[in-house]
Amino acid sequence: MASRPVLVPILGDQLTRTLASLRGRAKDDTVILMMEVWDEATYVRHHKQKIALIFSAMRHFAAELRDAGWSVDYVELTDPDNAGSFTGEVARAIERHDPRAVHIVEAGEWRVQQAIEEWPDKFACDVEILPDGRFVCSLAEFRDWAEDRDTLRMEFFYREMRRKTGLLMDDGQPEGGEWNYDSENRKPPKEGLEAPQRPLFAPDEITQEVIELVEDRFAAHFGSLDKFGWPVTRDQAEEAADAFFAERIECFGPFQDAMVHGQDDLFHSMLSTSINLGLLDPLELCERAEQSYRDGKAPLNSVEGFIRQIIGWREYVRGFYWLHMPHLQRANALNAQRALPEFFWTGETDMRCLADCIRSTRDNAHAHHIQRLMVLGNFCLIAGISPREVQDWYLVVYADAYEWVELPNVAAMILYADDGKLASKPYAASGNYINKMSNYCGDCAYSVSKKAGEGACPFNSLYWHFMDRHRDRLESNHRIGRIYSNWDRMGEDKQKAYLETAEEFLVSLTPADSKWARATD
Numbered sequence: 001m002a003s004r005p006v007l008v009p010i011l012g013d014q015l016t017r018t019l020a021s022l023r024g025r026a027k028d029d030t031v032i033l034m035m036e037v038w039d040e041a042t043y044v045r046h047h048k049q050k051i052a053l054i055f056s057a058m059r060h061f062a063a064e065l066r067d068a069g070w071s072v073d074y075v076e077l078t079d080p081d082n083a084g085s086f087t088g089e090v091a092r093a094i095e096r097h098d099p100r101a102v103h104i105v106e107a108g109e110w111r112v113q114q115a116i117e118e119w120p121d122k123f124a125c126d127v128e129i130l131p132d133g134r135f136v137c138s139l140a141e142f143r144d145w146a147e148d149r150d151t152l153r154m155e156f157f158y159r160e161m162r163r164k165t166g167l168l169m170d171d172g173q174p175e176g177g178e179w180n181y182d183s184e185n186r187k188p189p190k191e192g193l194e195a196p197q198r199p200l201f202a203p204d205e206i207t208q209e210v211i212e213l214v215e216d217r218f219a220a221h222f223g224s225l226d227k228f229g230w231p232v233t234r235d236q237a238e239e240a241a242d243a244f245f246a247e248r249i250e251c252f253g254p255f256q257d258a259m260v261h262g263q264d265d266l267f268h269s270m271l272s273t274s275i276n277l278g279l280l281d282p283l284e285l286c287e288r289a290e291q292s293y294r295d296g297k298a299p300l301n302s303v304e305g306f307i308r309q310i311i312g313w314r315e316y317v318r319g320f321y322w323l324h325m326p327h328l329q330r331a332n333a334l335n336a337q338r339a340l341p342e343f344f345w346t347g348e349t350d351m352r353c354l355a356d357c358i359r360s361t362r363d364n365a366h367a368h369h370i371q372r373l374m375v376l377g378n379f380c381l382i383a384g385i386s387p388r389e390v391q392d393w394y395l396v397v398y399a400d401a402y403e404w405v406e407l408p409n410v411a412a413m414i415l416y417a418d419d420g421k422l423a424s425k426p427y428a429a430s431g432n433y434i435n436k437m438s439n440y441c442g443d444c445a446y447s448v449s450k451k452a453g454e455g456a457c458p459f460n461s462l463y464w465h466f467m468d469r470h471r472d473r474l475e476s477n478h479r480i481g482r483i484y485s486n487w488d489r490m491g492e493d494k495q496k497a498y499l500e501t502a503e504e505f506l507v508s509l510t511p512a513d514s515k516w517a518r519a520t521d
């Protein structure tokens with residue numbers, strides 16, 4: 001290296017060769033820094049698979065960069081001098097390499113970005129913080145769009161993104177005449193519905209080593225490593241995407257909201273871990289999806305649904321997160337104060353739907369969208385669980401969880417803690433919805449058709465308990481308010497039975513052990 005180099009720290013979810021901080025850089029003038037740090041691995045007790053996935057993907061990416069001729073300084077967790085934090089490790093790297101500048105792409109999470117923004121004052125060399133170009137909509141563009149709007153709705157943002165990318169557009173109009181085919185994407189599971197198995201990648205030597213490290217250092221963290229099969233390289237992630245486009249996208253749309261006991265992935269792409277790490281480019285995936293439609297290999301409702309999740313929801317929640325941080329973390333419009341029940345960590349509950357979703361979460365570090373939204377999330381909403389506890393649970397348990405995507409989904413989408421800035425109504429539902437969209441209820445210890453009293457499905461009484469206790473706020477909401485006429489028609493005795501059943505159930509819940517609480521809260 002001729003003169004003082006530029007130091008380029010790459011964070012664990014920035015594993016992309018075209019990252020802004022690498023673009024146009026000369027290899028002989030650059031030192032890339034990658035750091036496994038204790039602070040990131042423990043600020044919540046991440047699922048073991050999540051830590052193993054990130055460390056393994058980081059180690060593979062470092063090897064790939066070295067093979068391509070880059071100089072990579074990789075600090076392992078077990079390095080005896082490891083400072084334990086990004087800031088501490090960059091300080092040590094500055095001492096080692098005496099760089100003339102540090103170039104870093106902005107962090108995905110507010111917490112990390114706050115630390116990075118202190119670097120220009122902390123370090124003697126220049127620090128340049130670059131925008132993350134891996135999104136369709138920049139943060140500035142989202143702010144412009146959001147300005148002057150009282151309420152933000154994904155659907156209108158999504159149309160802008162369709163126009164901007166040209167995806168599924170036909171001469172300025174949406175392909176097929178509609179922007180959104182969601183109404184075709186709510187098929188209940190039919191008897192015997194089975195999806196092809198997604199590719200699972202057997203751990204290679206690097207992943208094995210990381211798995212041993214995680215078993216050793218993070219033994220008390222949530223989850224099991226037994227079924228680890230996530231893609232850890234771009235090649236593997238592409239193989240996973242190939243399998244989705246060849247075998248599952250056709251049924252992705254119709255069965256997007258279906259749930260089948262023991263069938264954890266159904267027709268979902270299972271690509272979120274790879275997209276969020278940077279192994280797959282979201283826009284490329286959308287272009288591939290569109291191509292499957294143009295080639296007649298997948299129906300419009302499946303393809304539009306997939307594209308909407310990515311250029312709609314994924315982009316939208318990111319913009320929403322940065323617009324509302326740091327307040328979003330503390331939002332609690334419904335004043336929900338109940339502790340998270342212990343069964344969220346153990347899976348030990350007689351509610352079959354919840355037990356299955358938590359089992360999948362523990363075994364796979366994954367549950368699909370409708371399980372996260374309408375079973376786990378719906379329960380937390382109607383049982384009035386404290387947003388901070390729910391947020392931390394979701395951040396811990398999913399391998400794809402980073403705060404920028406987890407928090408808006410949890411605080412705003414499922415808990416309505418933002419008072420309806422993101423969702424036009426709370427996603428509250430009784431057992432009826434779960435029964436319609438799954439095969440959970442048949443073998444449950446509770447009866448979904450029983451409304452109140454012993455053995456009644458808890459979702460039924462909790463639903464009305466929720467509606468009753470938030471009547472003042474929700475009655476004027478045109479999407480939900482008319483439900484109160486049903487409630488009023490029931491009469492006092494029925495109402496009392498619902499409310500008492502819910503109260504008894506809530507009192508019976510055992511709160512989660514305090515070991516799961518965030519150390520810094």
Ligand code: FAD
Pocket residue numbers: 267268269270271272273275276306309310313314315317367368369370372373377394398400401402405406407409410413414
């Ligand atoms: P698919 O169903 O195949 O969808 C395709 C892609 O669309 C996903 O890979 C993802 O990139 C994107 N997507 C879909 N829905 C959303 C959404 N609501 N927000 C953002 N992106 C979306 N997704 C995460 O990536 N990380 C999280 O921490 C996360 N937390 C969530 C918490 C809750 C309460 C809810 C309701 C949803 C959450 N999601 C999160 C969104 C969604 O559940 C996951 O992206 C999805 O289950 C991942 O599986 P998949 O790749 O098979 O998705």
Ligand code: DLZ
Pocket residue numbers: 010011012013014035036037038040041042046050051054107108109110112113402403
């Ligand atoms: C989630 C995570 C974990 C568990 N460990 C690390 C790590 O040791 N090193 C690293 O660079 N990144 C890690 N990550 C991902 C970061 O938390 C992620 O890059 C930030 O959320 C970005 O804001």
Ligand code: SF4
Pocket residue numbers: 350351352353354430431432434435440441442444445446447448457458459
């Ligand atoms: Fe879940 Fe109620 Fe159905 Fe049991 S009966 S699986 S608790 S919705």
